[in-house]
Amino acid sequence: MVNLTEKIISLCKRRGFIFPSSEIYGGFSSCYDFGPLGVEMKNNIKKAWWDEMTKLHENIVGLDAAILMSPRVWQASGHLTAGFADELVECKVCHKRFKISDVQVSVSKNSNSEKMLKLKFQNSKCPQCGGELTQPRKFNLMMRTFVGPVEDKASQTYLRAETCQGIYVNFENVLSSMRLKIPFGIAQIGKAFRNEITPSNFIFRMREFEQMELQWFCYPKEANRYFNYWKQERMKWYDNLGIKKENLRLVEISSKERAHYAKRQVDIQYKFPFGWQEIEGVHNRGDWDLSNHSKYSGENLKYGNKDKKDKEIYFPYIIETSVGVERCLFAFLCDAYQEIAGGRTKTTKSTKEIEILLKLDKKITPVKIAVLPLVKNKPDLVKKAKEVYQLLKPHFVCQYDEVGSIGRRYRRQDEIGTFFCLTVDFESLKQNDLTIRYRDTMFQERIKIPRLIKVLKEKLDE
Numbered sequence: 393m394v395n396l397t398e399k400i401i402s403l404c405k406r407r408g409f410i411f412p413s414s415e416i417y418g419g420f421s422s423c424y425d426f427g428p429l430g431v432e433m434k435n436n437i438k439k440a441w442w443d444e445m446t447k448l449h450e451n452i453v454g455l456d457a458a459i460l461m462s463p464r465v466w467q468a469s470g471h472l473t474a475g476f477a478d479e480l481v482e483c484k485v486c487h488k489r490f491k492i493s494d495v496q497v498s499v500s501k502n503s504n505s506e507k508m509l510k511l512k513f514q515n516s517k518c519p520q521c522g523g524e525l526t527q528p529r530k531f532n533l534m535m536r537t538f539v540g541p542v543e544d545k546a547s548q549t550y551l552r553a554e555t556c557q558g559i560y561v562n563f564e565n566v567l568s569s570m571r572l573k574i575p576f577g578i579a580q581i582g583k584a585f586r587n588e589i590t591p592s593n594f595i596f597r598m599r600e601f602e603q604m605e606l607q608w609f610c611y612p613k614e615a616n617r618y619f620n621y622w623k624q625e626r627m628k629w630y631d632n633l634g635i636k637k638e639n640l641r642l643v644e645i646s647s648k649e650r651a652h653y654a655k656r657q658v659d660i661q662y663k664f665p666f667g668w669q670e671i672e673g674v675h676n677r678g679d680w681d682l683s684n685h686s687k688y689s690g691e692n693l694k695y696g697n698k699d700k701k702d703k704e705i706y707f708p709y710i711i712e713t714s715v716g717v718e719r720c721l722f723a724f725l726c727d728a729y730q731e732i733a734g735g736r737t738k739t740t741k742s743t744k745e746i747e748i749l750l751k752l753d754k755k756i757t758p759v760k761i762a763v764l765p766l767v768k769n770k771p772d773l774v775k776k777a778k779e780v781y782q783l784l785k786p787h788f789v790c791q792y793d794e795v796g797s798i799g800r801r802y803r804r805q806d807e808i809g810t811f812f813c814l815t816v817d818f819e820s821l822k823q824n825d826l827t828i829r830y831r832d833t834m835f836q837e838r839i840k841i842p843r844l845i846k847v848l849k850e851k852l853d854e
């Protein structure tokens with residue numbers, strides 16, 4: 393039996409959502425390219441998140457920091473030391489990483505040679521799920537690179553492993569240039585890179601991905617309140633975009649398992665075909681970032697009126713919400729994918745034949761509208777349908793399709809989640825109207841062509 397992940401991988405390849413990177417050279421481990429529909433869907437997710445943060449919330453501004461930063465940033469952030477650079481083993485099943493000391497295996501003091509460790513780990517199991525462990529390795533998730541023509545230590549830096557560090561180092565710049573007052577937020581979307589030991593599950597864990605991160609700066613005593621607020625706001629965002637409630641949950645992460653910077657951490661998990669997994673982290677990072685960047689850079693990153701002694705001056709606490717665009721996209725695909733045995737349309741011949749329906753939210757779905765002449769061999773119909781397509785194309789992501797029976801074409805569009813199909817028929821030539829078919833209900837009604845743009849914009853909330 394083909395499982396859901398495999399079905400989605402196949403659909404993504406077949407219909408132009410996602411391709412393996414460098415495929416003609418045999419692929420490139422854990423990197424993926426987003427095809428014509430994938431890039432539209434990704435852009436829609438990013439727009440929905442950006443609008444939510446910068447338009448629908450108060451006091452949030454945007455930023456687009458460079459991927460390459462001073463290596464001192466990563467010293468201050470703890471990425472070159474804590475967690476990110478330890479000798480680790482990773483479970484091949486649940487992908488949790490453990491320090492050697494945390495794995496239940498007795499390694500005697502004089503058996504520390506690499507060979508002995510290898511032997512010991514062959515027999516030990518993941519403390520979390522009992523899965524097989526990788527060999528222990530000194531591992532830093534940061535991807536190293538060199539800036540400038542000489543490849544020496546002085547020119548070495550890293551591709552960022554999380555986008556938020558660009559926000560922290562610009563805290564003062566944004567605060568003063570925008571004349572902001574606490575509490576306020578900085579939102580950013582951008583690429584991040586991690587040299588994952590075991591990338592897996594299609595686009596779930598990759599080495600190059602995009603993050604959408606909000607850093608909310610607040611008074612320390614209000615951090616708990618805002619932590620709870622943002623956790624709920626983020627759950628609402630998924631809900632508004634149609635993710636099924638039963639497939640989403642919040643999980644409080646214990647102090648032992650938290651990221652090195654987090655005072656408190658809640659994961660938003662999605663029920664993927666391979667189990668419940670994190671899609672987003674909500675963190676109370678306390679003053680870890682601003683105090684460390686202050687210490688390492690020598691700049692005073694405290695907030696408050698620094699000229700007046702009587703006023704409180706403090707490092708703001710940071711509440712962070714951090715989600716991977718691709719992981720989020722994968723969750724949306726899993727949630728929307730439906731197979732209808734026997735089909736909904738009249739074109740399905742046998743009850744065993746399966747129709748695919750991708751019930752993506754109208755904001756997320758890559759193609760909003762398909763324009764279809766009822767039949768291909770009537771030049772008047774084709775001409776009119778092409779005119780409609782040209783009329784709509786500047787306003788919406790549209791496809792024009794005249795190949796195959798009308799039923800087959802509806803099925804092709806349902807499979808990629810196209811929200812409306814517009815059919816130009818013989819009546820259209822006389823009435824200057826067409827049929828609009830709703831993807832989820834297959835309900836059809838007629839609309840006059842001159843009203844189309846207005847009506848569709850209303851229906852799509854655009």
Ligand code: GAP
Pocket residue numbers: 553554555556586588595596597598599601603605670671672673712714715716717718719720
């Ligand atoms: N700034 C905090 C931070 O980066 P994280 O929990 O390491 O926290 C946040 O990452 C989100 O980024 C994850 O919930 C996930 O959606 C995404 N992410 C992390 N590593 C990823 C990877 N290797 N591939 C795809 N997405 C990843």
